[in-house]
Amino acid sequence: MEQKISGDLRKDEQYLITTIGQGLDTQYRHLLIPALDSCSALIVYIKGLINITELEDAIIRPLTVPNRIGTEKRVKKITLPDFIKSSLFIAGIKPSQNWTEICDAIVSGNSVLFIDKYPGAFILANTGWESRTISEPTSEVEIRGPKDSFVEDLVPNMALIRRRIRDYGLRFEAMRLGDRTKTDIALVYIEGLTNDEILTELRTRLGKIKIDAIIASNTIEELIEDSKYSIFPKMLRTERPDKATAALLEGRIVLIADNTPFVVIAPTIFWHFLQSPTDYYEKYILGTFWRWIRLLAMFLAVSSSSAYVLLTSFHQEMLPTSLALKIAADRQGVPFPAAIEAFIMEILLEVMNEAGLRLPKALGQTVSIVGTLVIGQAAVQAGLIGPALVIAVATGAIASYAIPSFAMSNTIRLLRFPVLLSSALFGIFGYLGAIIFMTLYLISLRSLGTPYYSPISPYQKDPQKDTLLRAPYTEMKKRPETTRPQDSVRQPGSSGNNN
Template sequence: MRSVRLFSKKKRTNTLKTAHGPAERAEQLPQALTGNLEADVAQVRETFRHDSDVVFRKIMMTASTSIPVMLMYIEGLTNTELIEESMITPLLEQKKDREPQSPLGEVKGRLASSNVTAVRDFESCYRSLLAGNTLLLIDGVAEGLALHSKSYQERGITESQTEVLVRGPRDAFTEVLRTNTALIRQRLRTTDLRIVSMEIGTRTNTDIAVVYIDHLAEKQIVKEVFERLKKIEVDSILESGYVEELIQDETFTPFPTVSSTERPDAVAGKLLEGRVAILINGTPFALVVPSLFTEFYQVPEDYYQRSDYITLLRILRLLTLLISLLGPSLYIAITTYHHEMLPPTLLISLYAQREGVPFPAFVEALIMEVAFEIIREAGLRMPRAIGQAVSIVGTLVVGLAAVEAGLVSAAMVIIVAITAISSFVIPAFNMGVAFRILRFPMMGLAASFGLFGVTIGCIVLSLHLCSLRSFGVPYMSPMAPFNINDQKDNLLRVPMWDMIRRPKLLNHADKIRESDPET
């Protein structure tokens, strides 16, 4: 029996209905084109009567007889030079000594555009225009042509600002979907790569691409991804965060069960493990599912450096993860309830620092943690030129002033500072946020029950993590359930020549990455 267990269709349907209204809406048949050029153009003009950027250009195409045609496009979304060269100029050319053709055949024979789609109703016409295509209507033909003429206004491919590496590729995704799929194609030159496009959002009609490698990605997982995406019924999708919240397995958890990245090399590596990527037009952040807990303290650079060095860094990251969660809690518990655990000299020093402090250790930690979160958020939202300086200066000034005023002890400032720095070591921002949130209830348990409370909190947290799933895959795998082969790329990272098999729970068809050198 396979270990992958997917959510039932009924459960996902009910969840989306509750959050976004009834899933079943009355479907109305779209109004078809009439073939009367003046009537069809009048309908389009009426729809866009308040929009000054919609251009209508009527052309009399000379063939055996004069054929009136209408070109329509939206300025700013289309390449006007392309329209002039490959559409308008060919239609105005005088063609002699040719056999008479139907108006539609005559138009298609003249157009130089390689991407032509037939449209037969007004809804398709509007969507083509809004997508940046040029719409061509022919008098006497109840079928229009959507001609590819999109103008891709985009920033250049630059280095990622959120996932900085010492060694590795410097390119990152942009806001244009086709540029992002091309970056993946450059790395995965295989005919098994599948890029399936769809639109989500009744008003935004946002383009989305589901990317996976056939024969590597589990068919059940791919099917589940498409089912969840198709059940999304919202009016707008403006960023990948919209999709992430609507397809995740568990809503009421601080832990992310869908990972995001703006690095094409990271997506390519995940696809080769059997995962599925979701790219959304308008954002450089791609979603990858299923996502496991262990991935959030790993980075793409782990596979570009020596294995022994990366193993040391992974242990360091896991240690800082524990410090960011338990640092203040352990200090509160030990100084409040378990004095016997400290050496006498250290205990005397701590009590000497706390002699003039009016608050218990829990209130001290709470004040400093809240103050630091405010400073961190302020530095993040301010302009970059001054944001970093404000964060550093604000932290130093607040910490020093709080100690001199006797509100907190110097030891507490050190503990909070180490905890905050440790949270920055966690590579994934959303996982770092999860541990920042959980830090406060852990502090409350430590203040109430000491180390017993911290232990209870860790047990509850472990049980919660083991109960989570990401698209049917256990969130804590390969630790729970334990798989010995997958430990080669978990906390440790063995040399590349020893990483022969793909993750067990993510792939059942093609398990072998490379042939065993010993066989």
């Protein structure tokens, strides 16, 4: 690659053919430029990645049809780069002498123009490939709020954020990761707001990545995570631009990877996974209420089946008498101990969940009927499973879906198993032990150096307004301290004005 561009068109073409090949999609277009005394030229591009109409109308036509600037060139001795820049009707033109840069430009969807006898090339930005239009979010549906979502393309994704933040400080730092995929990454932050230490830390971690391919943004997430073996998601993924924007304005950093419609937000705290944009789009009282409901749902998702095992196999004294008798009556003749029964049901539930996820839509109904009728009702009627357990397991499953983040919801559902095992072995001591261990573990985690469980532990006062509560906007005058923002004031000079 050290070889310079020779200026000999034939030689350069040969070099390109050996480097990027001469496949179906790689196109070599020869032409003569009358304005340069019919000097021969070559345009290299990849079909499907460029905008063909633009190539024809804005590049080939001005080069082949004699024009005024061509005439002037002979008289006024305009240099070749200037001539090219002024004759082509295209915004991005970049002269280059570097083969690596040129080849990268071609495979990324630029056209490159070579001119005989000129030891250089022009990278013409006329990318244009088929891509999905911006549509409604599918995995993070909200009733209120904007309905757009990120797409697979980096450029429109950046635009979605820029349209929301017109601050001069908004930066999209370019980065390319993956030796073979050469995926474009944009590191988004707000200069003068985002904490520099966190930013430097993130840059260092990204710099350490040596990998051949970045398939999706979560590859990066996993590579830069704090505790790699931890089950909890430590960065928030979202397909909602409003969520990403809000994170940026809280002093967080957003990572957009090309080809992934999910951006990564870091640093993230545990409580973010229980928050949803709707909390901010509705009245603050409702927002607070929903946050508590989600917290309750998380608790239920972890403990509903364990609670059943606990109460029916260990601590019957904690049940009201009539409920104890009812459960005892329903369990008459059930062949398995409650713990085994609960394990079977939980596993079956996960199987159904997994099956339902990948099914073609047409089959969905069949599975739900087989699932509910056969496994639920028939098993109870046949006396294989106690009906109270079915209620407990179903409650846990439904509760887990109330958690807004898909990643956290799955994590929580998986955590039911160790909690259930521990409860089945040691009763309430096992259950409490598992919960305490999990809480301690959560407190020990960090996301990009920020304590994961903050602001609850370590305790910070001001961010409490937006953790389990959603204070009215008039009260949230500062950005959360958890991200240590450079500019911490949201509402300058409005102190005491609560109207």
